[in-house]
Amino acid sequence: MDKPEPLSAFKPLSEYKVPNAPARETVRRKFVRFWRAFRPTEAEESRPDDLKTAGDEILDEVAARPDVGPLVDILQSNLTEWLGTTQPKRWVTTIVLPPCEEFGIVEKWAEQNGFEVAPEPTAEEILRADLRCLPEMKGDRPLVIPRLERWVLRHHHGLQLVRELLMRLDSIERHCVVGCNSWAWLWLSEVADASARLPAPLTPAAFDGERLGRWFHELADRSEKNDVVFRRSDNGQRILSKTDAATASANDYLKSLAAVSRGIPWVAWQLWRQSMRTGPDDASEAKLAEKNSRSCIWMKPLADVGLPKFSGNSHSVALFVLQALLLHGRLSLDLLRKVLPSLDAFAALHRLEEEGFVVREEGEYRVRSAGYPAARESLLHAGFPLDAL
Amino acid sequence: MTMLLAIDATTAGKGQQQAAKLLRNFQDISFLEILSVVAATWLLILLIERIAPFLAERGPSRARLFILGVVPVLRLLLLAVSICWILPLIFNFTTQNFLVIFGAASVALGFAFKDLVSSVVAGVVAVWERPYRPGDWVKVNDAYGEVCSVGSRSFRLRTADDTIVTVPHLKLWDTNIYNSNDGNLTLMCVADFYLEPAHDAARVRLALRDVALTSAFLQLARPVFVIVHEKPWGTHYRLKGYPFDARDQFQFLSDLTVRGKEVIAALGAVEVTAPVAVGENPG
Numbered sequence: 001m002d003k004p005e006p007l008s009a010f011k012p013l014s015e016y017k018v019p020n021a022p023a024r025e026t027v028r029r030k031f032v033r034f035w036r037a038f039r040p041t042e043a044e045e046s047r048p049d050d051l052k053t054a055g056d057e058i059l060d061e062v063a064a065r066p067d068v069g070p071l072v073d074i075l076q077s078n079l080t081e082w083l084g085t086t087q088p089k090r091w092v093t094t095i096v097l098p099p100c101e102e103f104g105i106v107e108k109w110a111e112q113n114g115f116e117v118a119p120e121p122t123a124e125e126i127l128r129a130d131l132r133c134l135p136e137m138k139g140d141r142p143l144v145i146p147r148l149e150r151w152v153l154r155h156h157h158g159l160q161l162v163r164e165l166l167m168r169l170d171s172i173e174r175h176c177v178v179g180c181n182s183w184a185w186l187w188l189s190e191v192a193d194a195s196a197r198l199p200a201p202l203t204p205a206a207f208d209g210e211r212l213g214r215w216f217h218e219l220a221d222r223s224e225k226n227d228v229v230f231r232r233s234d235n236g237q238r239i240l241s242k243t244d245a246a247t248a249s250a251n252d253y254l255k256s257l258a259a260v261s262r263g264i265p266w267v268a269w270q271l272w273r274q275s276m277r278t279g280p281d282d283a284s285e286a287k288l289a290e291k292n293s294r295s296c297i298w299m300k301p302l303a304d305v306g307l308p309k310f311s312g313n314s315h316s317v318a319l320f321v322l323q324a325l326l327l328h329g330r331l332s333l334d335l336l337r338k339v340l341p342s343l344d345a346f347a348a349l350h351r352l353e354e355e356g357f358v359v360r361e362e363g364e365y366r367v368r369s370a371g372y373p374a375a376r377e378s379l380l381h382a383g384f385p386l387d388a389l
Numbered sequence: 390m391t392m393l394l395a396i397d398a399t400t401a402g403k404g405q406q407q408a409a410k411l412l413r414n415f416q417d418i419s420f421l422e423i424l425s426v427v428a429a430t431w432l433l434i435l436l437i438e439r440i441a442p443f444l445a446e447r448g449p450s451r452a453r454l455f456i457l458g459v460v461p462v463l464r465l466l467l468l469a470v471s472i473c474w475i476l477p478l479i480f481n482f483t484t485q486n487f488l489v490i491f492g493a494a495s496v497a498l499g500f501a502f503k504d505l506v507s508s509v510v511a512g513v514v515a516v517w518e519r520p521y522r523p524g525d526w527v528k529v530n531d532a533y534g535e536v537c538s539v540g541s542r543s544f545r546l547r548t549a550d551d552t553i554v555t556v557p558h559l560k561l562w563d564t565n566i567y568n569s570n571d572g573n574l575t576l577m578c579v580a581d582f583y584l585e586p587a588h589d590a591a592r593v594r595l596a597l598r599d600v601a602l603t604s605a606f607l608q609l610a611r612p613v614f615v616i617v618h619e620k621p622w623g624t625h626y627r628l629k630g631y632p633f634d635a636r637d638q639f640q641f642l643s644d645l646t647v648r649g650k651e652v653i654a655a656l657g658a659v660e661v662t663a664p665v666a667v668g669e670n671p672g
Contacts, residue, residue, distance in 0.1 A: 156600045156648050190609040191602040320605050341605045341644040383450030383574060383634050385609040 008071060008211065008265070010078040010202040013096050013185075016389050019208040021259030022252045029303070054276035054297065062220050062228050062297060063273050066265075068103040071204065075109050078202065083142060083175055091172050094201035095179045098264040098389055099326050100369040106179035110144035115177075118143060120150040121161065123335055127153065129160035137168050142175035149184035149329050152192070154339040159192055166197040182387040183326040189388075203389070206263020209255035213240055215265065216254075216272060233277055233298040253299060260302055260373050262389065270369040275299045308356040308371040318348040322357065322367060322375045323384050330366040410481045411489060423475050430471040434464050438538065445524075450634060454572055457523030461516045461539040468541070504559060508542045511558035515539065520566050526576055526635055528567040529556050535636070549639055575608050575631040578638050580645035582626040588658035590617060590624060596652040601630040604648075606641040608633040623661040 021029070075095070082088055095106055110117045118135035125133045135143055145151070145165075152162040169176060178198060180188070185201065188194035195201075207215065217240055220228050230239040232253055239253045261268035277298040317340075324339050325331060336345045349365060352358040357371035367375055380386060437460055445456040476482070480490060498506045521527045521544060525536045532554040534546035546554040560566065570576035584593070594615045601613040611631035618625040628649060632641040653660065 154603045154605070156596065156603050156652050158603065159599050187609065324605065339603075339605070341640065381449050385607075385633060 008074055008204045008207065010075060010095070011205050013201045013203045013388060015205075016203050016263075017206055018262045018389070019206055019255065019258035021256050025252060025256045025259070052278050054273075054278050058278065058297075059273050059276060063216065063269065063276070064219060064222060066215070066219060066269060068105050068108060071103075071105050072109045072112060074204075075105065076113070079177070088175070090199045091174060092169055092176045092178060092198055094198045095177060096182050096185045096201040096203045096388060097179060098204070098262070098267075099181050099183055099329075099387065100264070100266060100367055100372050101181065102366075102369075103266065104146070106144060106146040106177065110146065110177070113142075115142045115144045118145045120147070123153060123338075126151065126161050127155060127157045129157065129164070131161070131164055134161075134165055134168060137172045137174070139174050142177065143172070144177045144179075146179045147329060148178055148180035148188065148194070149327065152184070152188065152328075153335065154187075154324065154327060158339075162188065162194075163192050166192060166194060170197050181326075181329055182389045183323075184328070186385070186388040187327055204265075207258060207261075207265045207268060208263065209251070209258045212254045212258050212265075212268055212272075213251075215269075216240060219269075227295075229296045230276075230299055231296055233300050234304075239299055253301075256302060262373065262376070264369075264372070267369045267372050271302060271305070271373075272299075274370055275302065275305050308368075308374050316348070317344065318352050318357075319379055319382055319384065321345055321348045321352060323379055325358065325365060325367050326375070326379075326387070330361075330364040332364050336365065411486050413479060413481055419478055423478055426471050426474050430467050433467055437463050437467075441523075442537075451574065454522070454524040454574065458519075458572070460523060461512075464541070465513060465516050504557075505542065507562070508557045508559040511561040512539070512541050512543075515544070515558050515561060519572070520561060521568055522572060524635075525571065526569040526638070528569070529554075529560055529564060532556065570635050574635060575611065575633060576635045576638060577629055577631055578642050578645070580628040580642055580649055582628065582649055582653060583622075583661040584624045584626065584653065585659045585661055586619065586623050588624070589656065592656055593626065593653060593658055596656060597626060597628045597649055600645055600648045600652055601628055604630070604632075604641060604644050606632040606634075606637045606644060 020026075079093060082093060097105065107117065116135075116139060119133075121130070121133040124130075135145070137143075148162070151165055152158055169178065180194075180201070182203070185194065189196075216230075220230075220240070227241065227243045229241045231237060232239060237251070237253075239251060257268050257271060261271055277300055279296070279298070320340055321336065324336060328335075328339070331339065333346065333349065336349070349358060353360065353365075355371075357367060357375055358365050359368045376386065441456050441460045445453045448456060480486060515521065516539075521536050521539070523536050523539055526534070527536055527546065529546070532546055532548060534548035534552075534554060536544055537547045537553070538545045543555050543557045546556060548554060582597070594617060597615045598613055601607060601615075607613070608631040614627075614629040616627040616629065618627070628645055630641070630645070632638055650660070
C-alpha cells in the first residue's frame, strides 16, 4: 500500500502559491465586497436562522486544537540531511512562517532535538542595542532563533541589534536555524538586508482545499463518535464525513476556505471552527455531545459566519495598529505606542478587540487568526506594505 | 454685356440662397432635441463628477487615481459628442458653410472671450498632455495642494489647510506647474535638518536613515536617501523618503521631523537656530 503523501512540506518561499477560490465564489465575494463598499456603514442585519453556534464541547470533539507534531516532523525531515553535514554550503537555514502562528513550530522542533534556543532580548535591550544579549556564534549544538521578529522594534533605535545579529550570522560556523514571520521578513529584507544576509527561506506549502479536507478529516477522526458528517448549511451538500475519507477531497467549500485563509492552516482551522453550527432543537445538540452516535454539523458559508469585518476608513489608526502587530507578532500597549507614529493606539486597540481582530494575552496584543484575512484585506485595500506570502 | 449681368445676377442669387441655407429653417430646428441633448450631457457630466470621487474613495487605493483621472476625459468626450450632435441640428453643414461659421465664430470669440477660450483650449490640452490630473499634488505659484477636480475652464486644488484654490487652465501657457506625483500613488517627501558643523556626520546620517526606515508611513519599495550639504552656516541634512499614500505626506514629514530631532539630540548634535536657515533654497 502506498504511503500517503504528507500534509505539508517546506518549500522555498518564492514557490508559495495562495490557493485559488472556485470562480463562482470569487465572483460572489467580489460582488459582496463591492456592494458593502457603497452601503452606508450601519450595523448589518443578520438573517435569523434555526442553527445555533456550536458549543466548545462539540468544537473540541470534532475539531480539537491540532497537534503541530506533523509539521515539526516535516521540518525535521527537511533539515535532517543538512544538519548531518559537517561542512554545509550555508550554516544558516531560514524558515519563514505565515503570521498568527501561536503553536511554536520552530521552538518545539528545537526542544525535541535538544538544540540551543537563543533567548529573546527584552525591549530595553533591543532599544539599547545591547550586544551582550546576542547568542554565541561558536558551539557544538545547532543554534535556533525561533522568531527573528522578536529581535527588532520598528523604532529608530530598534534596528541596530538585529543588524548586528544578521552580520554575525553571516560568519557563523555552526548550524543555525532562524525562524521569522512573513510580515517581519519582508520588512527586515528592506530595512536590514535580511534576505541578502540569510539564505533563501523555506516556508510550509500552502494548504489547498484537498489538504484541508485531509487535515480536518484527521481531526474529526480523533473524535470518539461513530460518525460525524459536515454539511453545508445553505444547500445540504456533504463536505466531509468521519467514516468516509473519500469525501475529504476538495470541494467548493474547502477550496473557498483555503483561498480565504490564504493557505495558512491555523487560520483555516479557526474559520472551520467558527463556521460550525448545530441543529435547531436541543435534542440535536445533546445528540452531538453523546459519544458513539452519528451526528451532523452544519457549516455556514464563510460570508455568513460573522467573521471580523473592518469598519474603519483607509486612514484609520486601527490599520496602523494591525500592521504593527503583524510585523512584531505581539506587542504590549507601551511598545505599541513606541512603534506607532504619535497616534492614539489605545482607542483603536479597544475597538479592534471588540471587533474580534485582536486578542490580549499576558499583557500583550496579537492579531487573531480568525481576523487575519479581513485585516490583510483592509491593509491591502489601503495600500499598506504587506507580507512576503 | 447683358449676358455678364445675367451671370452676376445668378451668382448673387446663389450666394443669397446659400447664405440663407447656412441656418436651417426656424421651423425645421428641433429645439426639443437640442434641449434634450444639453440636459442629458449636463446630467451625465454631473453624475460622473459625483460618482467618480465616491468610487475612488471606496475602491482600492491603487485604483483611486485612475478613477479620478477618467473624469476630465469623459467630460471632454461628452461635450464633443453633444456639440457634434447639436450643430447639424441648427446649421446646414457644407464645407463652405463650415468655413463661414468657423471664421465668424473665431473672430467673435477671439475678441469677446479671448481668455475664456484660451482657458478652454488649455483645458483640452491638459486632458491630452496631463500636466495635472485629479489626485495629483501640484504647485502653481504659491498654491500647493491635491487636484480635486478638473473643469473645462479651470481646475481646483485642495491645500493642506483645506482651502480650495481655483486655477484657470490658462496658467498652463505661461506658468511652471510642479507636479509631485504625476499620476503615482506616492511622492517624495523631504525633511530638512540644519545642524552646527561640529558633529559626527556619518553617525547622524545613519541615524536619520533609520528614522525614515522605521516610519509607519514609509513605502518600502522606494529608496530612502540622506543628502548632506555643507553650508557656510552649518550642515544641511535632507532626509528623503516616500510614504505609501501621497495623502499621508504631511503626517510622514511630521513623523520624520519629530523623530529626526530626537536622534540628533541623542547624538549630541546641535541644530542651527540662526534665521539664515529660513528661506534658504536647498539644491
